[in-house]
Amino acid sequence: MASKSRSKRIPFVDLQRQHRDLRRELEAAAARVLSGTGFILGKETEEFETEFAAYIGTPYAVGLANGSDALHLSLRALGIGAGDEVIVPAMTFAASAFAVSYSGAKPVFADIDDRTLSIDPAAIERALTPKTKAIMPVHLHGHPAPMDEIMDIARRKGLAVVEDACQAHGALYHGKRVGGFGDAGCFSFYPSKNLGACGDGGALVTRRKKLYESIRSLRNYGQPVKYRHDRIGYNSRLDSMQAAFLRVKLRRLDRWNAGRRRAASYYKEFLKGTPLRLPQPAPKVSPVYHVYAVRTPRRDALRKALGAAGISTGLHYDVPLHLQECFRDLGCREGDFPVSEKAARDMVSLPMFPEITKAQVRCVADHIKKFCGA
Numbered sequence: 001m002a003s004k005s006r007s008k009r010i011p012f013v014d015l016q017r018q019h020r021d022l023r024r025e026l027e028a029a030a031a032r033v034l035s036g037t038g039f040i041l042g043k044e045t046e047e048f049e050t051e052f053a054a055y056i057g058t059p060y061a062v063g064l065a066n067g068s069d070a071l072h073l074s075l076r077a078l079g080i081g082a083g084d085e086v087i088v089p090a091m092t093f094a095a096s097a098f099a100v101s102y103s104g105a106k107p108v109f110a111d112i113d114d115r116t117l118s119i120d121p122a123a124i125e126r127a128l129t130p131k132t133k134a135i136m137p138v139h140l141h142g143h144p145a146p147m148d149e150i151m152d153i154a155r156r157k158g159l160a161v162v163e164d165a166c167q168a169h170g171a172l173y174h175g176k177r178v179g180g181f182g183d184a185g186c187f188s189f190y191p192s193k194n195l196g197a198c199g200d201g202g203a204l205v206t207r208r209k210k211l212y213e214s215i216r217s218l219r220n221y222g223q224p225v226k227y228r229h230d231r232i233g234y235n236s237r238l239d240s241m242q243a244a245f246l247r248v249k250l251r252r253l254d255r256w257n258a259g260r261r262r263a264a265s266y267y268k269e270f271l272k273g274t275p276l277r278l279p280q281p282a283p284k285v286s287p288v289y290h291v292y293a294v295r296t297p298r299r300d301a302l303r304k305a306l307g308a309a310g311i312s313t314g315l316h317y318d319v320p321l322h323l324q325e326c327f328r329d330l331g332c333r334e335g336d337f338p339v340s341e342k343a344a345r346d347m348v349s350l351p352m353f354p355e356i357t358k359a360q361v362r363c364v365a366d367h368i369k370k371f372c373g374a
């Protein structure tokens with residue numbers, strides 16, 4: 001692998017490239033924060049919250065320490081806890097279901113749709129019990145979950161909806177940005193996310209004023225007023241430095257997402273005719289390709305061949321949550337969620353970042369074609 005010339009290597013993501021372009025602006029943002037002293041919940045955090053809420057199209061946003069806390073605190077603020085159940089897709093990053101466990105409620109897994117890889121509304125119906133309090137759809141890989149069907153089930157059954165939009169900043173479902181459909185929309189600003197900080201960060205968006213106020217209090221030790229604690233709160237704040245960086249980057253988000261969509265269209269063009277299954281966006285959605293995962297039964301061999309050619313790939317994710325050791329006590333077994341299990345076996349994520357060039361995508365595709373014998 002190392003013997004290939006450096007210039008030919010294709011990384012999985014390339015943050016260095018992004019930060020090189022933004023260096024002066026990021027340094028100016030850092031200098032601005034350093035010259036003030038409001039490092040926690042200062043002006044930058046407030047400005048970012050206003051700008052991010054406007055971007056998603058919700059009246060409120062709250063900056064938090066990370067995406068996991070956004071999920072956890074929204075369940076808390078919705079009054080969900082011990083004795084309750086929250087329906088989560090079996091195929092997602094573990095943090096989605098961890099947030100349910102943190103709240104004291106029980107994650108109940110549901111299978112995904114084989115075409116969209118999002119939680120399957122029919123599977124949600126099957127997972128409902130009298131203890132169900134909420135549904136947590138995940139916009140996996142930046143593909144919007146079927147929010148019309150999910151909101152319809154939630155309305156009929158009186159359930160809350162917490163969107164895990166941690167991979168889907170800016171993705172559109174029927175013309176509107178995800179995160180704004182449910183009671184709460186949760187975002188992560190982990191550096192490699194579509195909108196990433198230079199450290200950890202997260203946010204929650206909502207249309208509900210009460211929920212907004214509750215989250216603002218929960219993130220800051222449950223103090224509506226300094227040293228008055230009306231509940232046991234947390235320390236989960238988006239700091240000013242990260243907020244300042246995020247303000248610089250938010251202005252680029254649409255352009256970056258367009259770059260990802262362009263890369264996806266190149267992959268589609270160059271991989272035509274291969275036996276790989278490519279991502280299939282549902283009608284009337286505009287995904288943001290946090291991850292570009294293709295599917296093949298020869299996944300492991302393909303990864304190896306690409307790796308040997310200096311092309312980095314990833315697996316998102318190769319063990320579904322119901323088969324993870326940490327959820328063993330939920331009593332799930334292999335075969336319980338066959339669509340998730342099959343996806344875990346045959347998905348491989350190809351290099352995807354806004355600045356990836358047409359030539360780089362062509363190079364990845366050429367190596368795939370060589371592997372397929374096409």
Ligand SMILES: *Cc1c(COP(=O)(O)O)cnc(C)c1O
Nearest residue numbers: 066067068093095096166188190
């Ligand atoms: C990244 C991510 C999270 C967690 O976000 P953190 O900021 O790392 O806590 C949760 N859910 C999904 C789907 C994610 O991709």
